[in-house]
Amino acid sequence: MGPRTGLGRQILLAMLAISVTAGVLVFFGTYFLYSAILAIFPAPEASDSWLTATDLGILGLVILVTLPIAALVSLRLARRILEPLESLALSARRITAGDLSSRAFPGERALGETAALIDDFNTMAQRLQDMAADMALWNATIAHELRTPLTILKGRMQGMIDGVFEPDERSLQGLILQVDGLARLVEDLRTVTLADSGHLDLRIEPIRLAPEIRQMAELMAHDLRASGFRLELDLADLVVDVDPTRIRQALLALVTNARRYAVRGTITIHLAEGDGDILLGVADEGPGLSPEMATRVFDPFVRDDPVRSQELGGNGLGLSVVRAIVEAHGGRLRYRSAPQGGALFEMIFAKPKRSQAAHDA
Structure with a gap:
């Protein structure tokens, strides 16, 4: 027979064996207990023994009656255990064979722990299917x-x-x-x-970001002016624990994104402290993102106008790269409307603990 029948047979036989063994142990245990009591406290002379043949018969009859009841209860319990486990085993074999849509079913009367196991298995299977x-x-x-x-x-x-x-x-x-x-x-x-995958190589060190950004701005200013943009800096003098090379890569991606898609005008890079975090953002003067696009803009290869994006040299990965770099630093990237009505992308990093300690002191 297949594994499913084998699993059921093993559990049923085990439950029956437990019931029979318990009955036999009760019978002989009671007999030897009475024998020990008689050895310590002999029976009165008027009776030959405390445990007569009638007593043994009654005890045997009770066991014969209760043993089938115990076996029936064991069988019903085994079925409650077996039904979800058999479904789980079958689904696991189907997933192993490549059917990631297979799911296990707990049954109508599954035990709480078994139902939780089935739910965890189905959650895992759904994640595998989504990943595939x-x-x-x-x-x-x-x-x-x-x-x-x-x-x-x-x-x-x-x-x-x-x-x-x-x-x-x-x-x-x-x-x-x-x-x-x-x-x-x-x-x-x-x-x-x-x-x-958690393997992005970072060389994190405490750096003053403002001088790094000003140096980058000098290199980008000429090309931006040629494209009709003016670069404006609003930088606080802050020390941040980051990989300077990766931060320059992310900042360049944000400025390049604004240069490609924003209307001609001012691109502002700001560095500030707020709510215990360090904020590094790039803002333009429009047109910004639609509400639907704003929820998907950090996903790979998502572009509002793919044809125009390719014509402008975009591959749909710029903002995904920025998000990946920021999250590798333990920060987060967010989008919101800029004060000028355009797009504002902000990299948010945790404030260094030493700065917080110095501030508290």
Whole structure:
């Protein structure tokens, strides 16, 4: 028979064996107990023994009556245990075979602990199914994102081989741009994957963020002015425990995101302290995000306008990379409307304990 019948047979036989053994032990235990009592306290001369044949017969009859009752109770209890366990075993085998949609059922009269076990198993199975679906979607999306630049590269190089395109400096520069886009996509994927798995390499140290940000601003100012933007800084002099390289990467991603999608105007980088946290944010002057988009903006490959995003050089991973970096630091990333009506993305980090201790002192 299959494992299910074997499981039921084992539990039923075990319960029956316990009932029979208990009855036999009660019978002989009572007999030997009476014998010990008679050895210590002999029976009166008027009677041959305290435990007569009639007594033994009555005791045996009681055991014969109670033994089937005990066996019936054991069988009913075994069925209450067996039904959810058999369902659990069957579902586990189906999941092992690849059917992640299989679920176990506790039955109508399952014991509390058994029902809790079934619920935990079903929760685990649901998470496995969600993870598999997310992985399939992730792989399909990655393949789609890689296909476009690879197709362009292959077409351009094949055209050069066939003599359709001249391998001049402009054409080669275009190929290099596509290669840069691929390299950026691969690096973004690597960052998000390492962060999600808890293996993102961080070299955290106490640094004064304001000088680091000013240095970055000087490097970005020229390109931003060429694109019609003005960079404004509002920085408090704060010491934060972070990986400076990763924070520069995240800050550059936020500024680049504003440069791509915001209207021409001012991009503001602010660093401040509030409610015991350190706030590092990038704000623009519009148009901001729709309510529906605001709830999904940090998910990988989510873009309001995929075609326009690709034309502007976006791969849909910028904000996911920022979220991954911030969460790897133990912080969080949030979106809210900026005072100027645009988008404000804030990286929120815990205030260093030494700063809190100095403040309390």
